[in-house]
Amino acid sequence: MQLAVLGTGMVGETIASALSARGHAVMMGSRARDNPKALAWAAGRARASTGTFADAARHGEILFNCTLGSATLEALRLAGEAALADKILVDVANPLDFSKGMPPTLTICNTDSLGEQVQRAFPRLKVVKGLNTMRCDLMVRPSLVPGDHDVLLCGNDSGAKTRVATLLHEDLGWKRQNIRDLGDITAARGTEMLLPVWLRVWGMLKHPNFNFRIVVGDAPTA
């Protein structure tokens, strides 16, 4: 499949590498066509390419937004509405605010989310929020944490969520029962707001190799 990753940071590189290793034709998109990190990533890698955000948006059937939350809307504007069109965008970004020091807070939360902002700015784009609740190594290799644990998806387009779930299952190794569909894109408030508790669990464990699992009992009878 033709896939694209927007962003050249650690998250983008991790996802692009994993998808490329599965044989997909992955383009890494960035602001400038001669981005050295993108060129270094693509060098010697089969079916890997680089380009602008617009190039990448045109290339991919499914796009992964791995830009910083603070840069996401600008990156998508640079890609342009025509190139984005009605593509599927997996929004992996979190709206982190480092301006108040560490730990980061959120620039958007509670009554809105980055996922919703992206969907409102590009109404034709099929935004699927997902993978944003864990460290990036785990996104592409869920077996790094043993047993069942969940990846949370949401978005307005059911078909897009189904395609993303299939890719997560077939290419990244997520078990079907651990791919959870929380509903429409407004659920991105919930998954983005996991960041503060995620940071505290990291602090408790002293490492980030963990994930959340939804453990379900029987429906109450009363």
Add this chain to the structure above:
Amino acid sequence: MQLAVLGTGMVGETIASALSARGHAVMMGSRARDNPKALAWAAGRARASTGTFADAARHGEILFNCTLGSATLEALRLAGEAALADKILVDVANPLDFSKGMPPTLTICNTDSLGEQVQRAFPRLKVVKGLNTMRCDLMVRPSLVPGDHDVLLCGNDSGAKTRVATLLHEDLGWKRQNIRDLGDITAARGTEMLLPVWLRVWGMLKHPNFNFRIVVGDAPTA
């Protein structure tokens, strides 16, 4: 042990009943000494009593704040600093905002939390945020959801957290390894901000009988 529950709603009644059934002398506190719900709860129940918020604060070694988040600070002011003194307060409340319709949003989040507000307002009080991330039946009977799943505690006083953890284990049936200490009271931001994702999981499952589990892998070597 002498324990107190502040609040006569479903959460307060559930916790008070469970602790009373374990043989503790539980006082249910409310605004007025003749609160009919509190009187009905205590009627015919061994070692159960009722009183004002101040009566309850004086009675209990450990207090459970089961008032609405919007009423918590006022309830504690009614209890009074003298009665609260350096007691342990388990803050079960969430700062829910129903004014914008359903689902509720939060009145406080991201850079502050209800738990922190309570701690700042009553500096001597040993606030332990906890139990606020699940439905109340599960708080007092974790076996309603099978297997391992977690209750998240935080607070500035280690001794207070240890006492609360012991009570959760011995009286409410929480396994030791499922009682997670996330650190100081600022972690209440994280646990209170679980509310939006909790609501979406409820919507997905169509029932509230679930909980979150932190699933941990090995520390990364790189």
